[in-house]
Amino acid sequence: MRKITFLIFAQLFSLCLFAQSTINITTSGGNYATEKWVSITTEVNGAGTQIFGQGDGTYGNGQGLINQDIELPAGTYYVNCYDRYADSWDGTLISVTAYGAVIGDNGGVTPDDGTDGDAASSWEDPELELETSFEIIVPEALCSIPDATFTVDNGCPTSDGTFSITVDISDIGTATSVSISDDQGTALQTGLAAGSYTFGDYADETDVVITVANDDEPTACFKTSGTLTFSGICPPANDECADAIELSVNTDFECGSFTAGTNAGATASSQEDNITGTPNTDVWYSFEATAEEHRITLTNVVNQGGGTSTSTDMGMGVYDSTGGCDALVLFDDSDPNTLNLEGLTVGTVYYVRVYGWFSSIQYNTFDICIGTPCQADAGTLTADAASVILSGATATISATEDTAPTVPSDYDVTYVLTLGTDLVIEEVAATPSFDVSTLGLYTIHTLVALTDPAFSADSNFLDLSVVAFGTTTAGEVLDIVGDNDICAALDVAGAPISVNDGSELDFYNVQYVEETGSDPSNGSSQSLTVEVGTPITVYAKGYEDGLTNPAGQAAGIECWIAINDENTDPATWDASVWQEATYLGDNGNDDEYSYETSGTPIGANYVAARWRLNNADFTYGAFNGAWDGTTNVNIELIIEPLANDDCAGAQSVMQETEIADAASATAIPGTIDGATDSGLAAEACSGFVGTANDDVWYSFEALTSEVNITYEIAWDGVAQLYSGTCGALTAIDCADSTFGSGPQEEIQATGLTVGEIYYTRIYQFFAGSTAGKTFDLKIWSPCTADAGTLTADATPVSLSGGTATISATPNADIVVPTDFDVTFVLTSGTDLVIEQAGAAPSFDVTAVGNYTIHTLVAETSDDTSPNYLDLSVIDFGTTTAADVLDLVSTNSLCASLDAAGAAIEVDDALSVDGQDNRAFTYFPNPVKDQLHLKAQSPIENVVIFNMLGQEVMNVSPRSMEVDVNTNTLESGAYFATVTIGNTSKTIKLIKD
Incomplete structure (x- = not known):
């Protein structure tokens, strides 16, 4: 950009009885300018009619520092200062002037109401964000201020070390003429009419203030420019969005192609500041997405000086450019110098905004690079036959492409054959077909990599000559790829194929299902019903003559157990449902296996075993032998929902009374494991609404009007309390504490009706797995014992x-x-x-x-x-x-x-309302206005002390009967020392 323009507008009116006055509001200094917003209203604290608001007048719009002239009628108004974090104005000051005189400020200190009640970054409740509101009295207009703009002409893109200032006067208002002056001693220009005038040249970095004054009222009606200057550093060519520099896109993260950049001399762009940090020195770049994921990196960041900060901390924002520079849509931003972008639209041009992160001025050079993650994808294969019998010297095994691979330019597709679970590489080929001569579990994989020796100098070259067939594993190839950051892809899962001799066990089954640990055993070989979440154990047996007869686990035998709720034919079940069973030991001539689980879904389920001998085809066991769907069928496993899964099945709990604390109350164990939606939607609690799709229910009869319902949990739960009956419940209380603040949700209910039945439920706040989610419930009322006085x-x-x-x-x-x-x-x-x-x-x-x-x-x-x-x-x-x-x-x-x-x-001399050997008596005690003392000998002296030992009264009646006026004593306990002859006694008095 060639010019930096400072616009100050003054709307002109005829000077008459109803002319509006002009005031100026200036906010300056401090930190975090973007958190500040100012308004003017007819009543204090933002009340009444809003006369002025920053930006477009909407609360929070146009946030930041201002130096703004405002036209308004004379009168009394209130200036309201807001902060987006409600944590004071961070050192920023405010001043309001009219015709050269200060008519209001905040006493020369930063506005602050003394509270920090907000940590959110958004503009929230105005009452919360308000820091101060002070009164101003706007005087009648003396004259109108000239309308002028000030432009710094810096000579960029090349500068000779000086700059000038153009003053454009569009209207002199009520003045007969105006004068223009600066604060650098330049000759005053007077008697001017509307027009364009130039001041300068000034040396770079000189701070200049220009004043345009009404010649008729020069001290009352004038316009000042604020500080105008030029740093001497011309803005970069890409200082504005419209001049963004196009970046090349690398095919990897190596940044072989990068662009050297600088933000030295850059100025703030007009685009919205909606990104991390303060983009007041931003420059612009663009790139076209070639993939859905890219990485932007800034490297070699060096501070060049000339600003107000030596920091090298950079920030960047990325925008979708579809709507052009005037309608950018923020896609992502970053304070760190690496930004990983995901979900990009291929072919779309994105703008990158790079800037010094702090609000101070940071001039840095840097290198910027657009990288692309590896695009190679091996796709997937499906075996043409999952099991192949080796009937001769060799067998041919093959696979067919299921999902096509993604092959970058110059890359090759190689098919790799591995053997065993260690995936030892046996052979590679150009097609997914191989001849094998030994039994075993083979896998055919797809490898997409740059393997042509012509590209051996490329950092992504994968040298397959290092593979030793029969020794090197697929894992070792992947280590080479990972250790050298090579772009390549291997379908590790591949297409497994069993090459076998067709062996099958002589006998196999699924034997029995029981509730784990039940004594006596709760189990069945035909059908078992248990509650959801109940651990169950499945047993299966297999026999092969000559293998299972000897003691110990037979070699070559594998067993899996599955529980499925889709259909009864285990041969059609998805491979993911089969779980490897554990060898238990010998059961006669059979080998017995088992599998334990507690995660079976609610409803009817079918249990079967899958067997394999010597990597041959799978066979499926039902009760009493091989599954045939008629005679030999699966064992049925019925999983019932929790008994208290809904309101109608609520578990009744006896309320405990007179309990010292929650730890002393009796715990009722419970779980939401397997719980389902009872049909009652979640109610709002503590301002939030959870997801009540896994609630369980309890009921109790209120024995007291105050009852505590305590759920001790280790997960984020919501507890609710209801009155009424199932189907006609009324929510009366709830608990939803912040997860992690304590191991419980506790409702402290009051005002309950003794003898009435109440319902309570607990559920997870978020929808998610209920597995293992247990709790203890305690329904109790606090101790009411009170010894009184x-x-x-x-x-x-x-x-x-x-x-x-x-x-x-x-x-x-x-x-x-x-x-x-x-x-x-x-x-x-x-x-x-x-x-x-x-x-x-x-x-x-x-x-x-x-x-x-x-x-x-x-x-x-x-x-x-x-x-x-x-x-x-x-x-x-x-x-x-x-x-x-x-x-x-x-x-x-x-x-x-x-x-x-x-x-x-207890003493051995004087007594309350009593008589000693001298017939001494005193009453009443407690005393109110007068204490009466009587003895058979003269009472010489009465001294009264408070409980601190301070003397508060001293009388010497020298008579046998006396009334002591205690009206002046405050209520409380006192000691009185009574002297009769040579005997003294201290008595305790209570003053009502």
């Missing part, structure tokens, strides 16, 4: 005659599940050492100290219950409450202990 009846309590009775009252907040027991536990000290346990919260103690009465709700009677808590393990005076809690936790028991309990102090 206690309130001490009195504290402190004084010993009387060496004994004190302490007690507490439950606060009516206890929850006792059915069959659970309530035990009251007395502990002492801060370690909560268990001293006593009983059926009532009342205990007699004989020592002073701090005690706590607790409530324990647990199953302590029924030792068959999974929640049984054995209290006999308690060693009074040693075991602590914490030890009991550890026992509950370790064994996942449903139980509850009120660890805080009711604390009671």
Whole structure:
């Protein structure tokens, strides 16, 4: 391209009462420009009427940095800044000006709402992508801005080191004349009318800004060009799509033909940026596809400098050119320098866009090559006779082309004869026909390769002189091809042909089918019915006089087992259904073989054995001998679907209650192996809809209103819960967690009706094989046991005659599940050492100290219950409450202990609402507004402390009866030290 044109448009209006004002929005700097989009609306946060939007105004269209003038009436508006990843504006700033004055920006910092709630690359919910919205007040129009365009004339394709700028003024608007100036000290041009004007020359790489100003209002109405410059590097000839350079297509991946390229000086093309990286320095190539697969490689990438980056990281995009450069269709793209293309249309021309991957400017040279994978294809052969009897000295074996080979130019077709399973090469020929003189399993193969010695210098030449007949194998030839990256093809499977003497076993059959491992045996020699997924074992016996009589496996005997649901004639069954049987041992004079499987399809199946002796023809065994379709027939194997394959057959499960956690619930083993579509389509769950073509069903009676349905699985499953009846179900809950986040799908249902029957099913999210897909189901409700709380009846309590009775009252907040027991536990000290346990919260103690009465709700009677808590393990005076809690936790028991309990102090002097030897009393406790104290001697002092030991009240009544005002104390526990004569006592108070 010869010119770089910068267009800035200003729509002109007559200056009148209703003239529109002109503002400018400029976004600049930062990273990831293509993630930014701006709009102007009449209300904050994008609400109200949209006045302006980048591009065509559609949300996200025209994304990128802008420097744009906008015409709109004077008034108040809101500028809305969006980011496609919702992760801030990455350093990009925004400024809004009107007539030379800034009327709005984001405070000089990059817009950011402080959240990163989106990782998708598409424009999603505008509310999610919005980073900020700020107010602007647009002033009345002072004048109209001249309409001007600015063009850099760089002299390319050859440059003399300078450039000039042409200013085209199409309309001066309301001005009587305009002036043009630059920021390089060039003489001002004034009094100008519409027309074309030139500024320059400027030295390459000079940054120039041109200003066109209204001479009547030069500081209010002017147009600036932005920075104009020329790097001094002319764009390559293929800078635009229309000038794409045609690439030659290699017949292999060797890149014998390549094209040297450069993107130095390249500029961004007008085509859509819909590819990896930032194609702001793209150049273009084209090639015509000669195959459905090609490989594009970039090699020898070298940075040439002159840009803003020294990176050699390149990107490329490939487009279908059918619609021309203005309607390209992206086919594929790549950040790595190798791009393998598949599914191309032969004869179609494709464009290749090559560029520096980063948004910075990278000028690189490189070599580009279009390669083609090997086109050689050996096709397939079918034996003219799969079994040939050697009746004389030789036998002729042959094959016929089934699928034609693909033979590249100058390549040859060679037919290769191999012997045995090792595919030892015996002979090669120009036709697929050979004479053989020994028994064995032969295979005729097709080889397509460049074998003519005239092409020995070609990298694809395959030298067949290295083949030693009777020694070299087909595998070794393939190793030569692979190790040397030779384009060649060998039909490895070929056409197998058995050359034999016509031998046949004296006796052979399929003996018995049984459910594997069943005891007693569940099997039959005629017909067996089992559930889908059940492992079954098939037995077969063969006899050949002189071979099977001796102990051990007889040589030359082969046995296969097949289970087929298509027809009863095993001779017509596809070769793929026959599975090699395993020699079990001697069964009398017979050799016995077996085969085990669990993948038999649902429905009627037929079981047969296939036998061969000394590579002769196959023979087929039925029950009681060779299959004849009448007397000797196959064993029938009926595979029934899973019993709970649909809603009507749902397996009933008993809900467990009062379970500590899922690990403690009883597991019901299940499987979807062999499950079929029950006919009920999948419902949406967690926003996704799976494929319910392999669901299995369960039912349960709700014993509680809250029930957990836990499926422990190792595959991506969906669990659903229904109310109603089969045929009239209502989906009420589901679970579809992300596969890999945990080994289960769990529905935590609430609001169920006790006594109602509910249904649940599980299936794979994706359609796929069900083989081996098992799970454990647990239907349970959580532990509801709650010990509640206690309130001490009195504290402190004084010993009387060496004994004190302490007690507490439950606060009516206890929850006792059915069959659970309530035990009251007395502990002492801060370690909560268990001293006593009983059926009532009342205990007699004989020592002073701090005690706590607790409530324990647990199953302590029924030792068959999974929640049984054995209290006999308690060693009074040693075991602590914490030890009991550890026992509950370790064994996942449903139980509850009120660890805080009711604390009671036992002393030998003063007592709550009591009287000591000085007849001291105090009440009430708990106290609300006043604490009344009375003694027979004067009360000298009362000091009250909070639980932190801080003094909160100190009174010295010096009277035998006093009321202490506690109204100012906050609710909670306190200690009061009362001094009477020479005696002091601390009591515990509770303030309501």
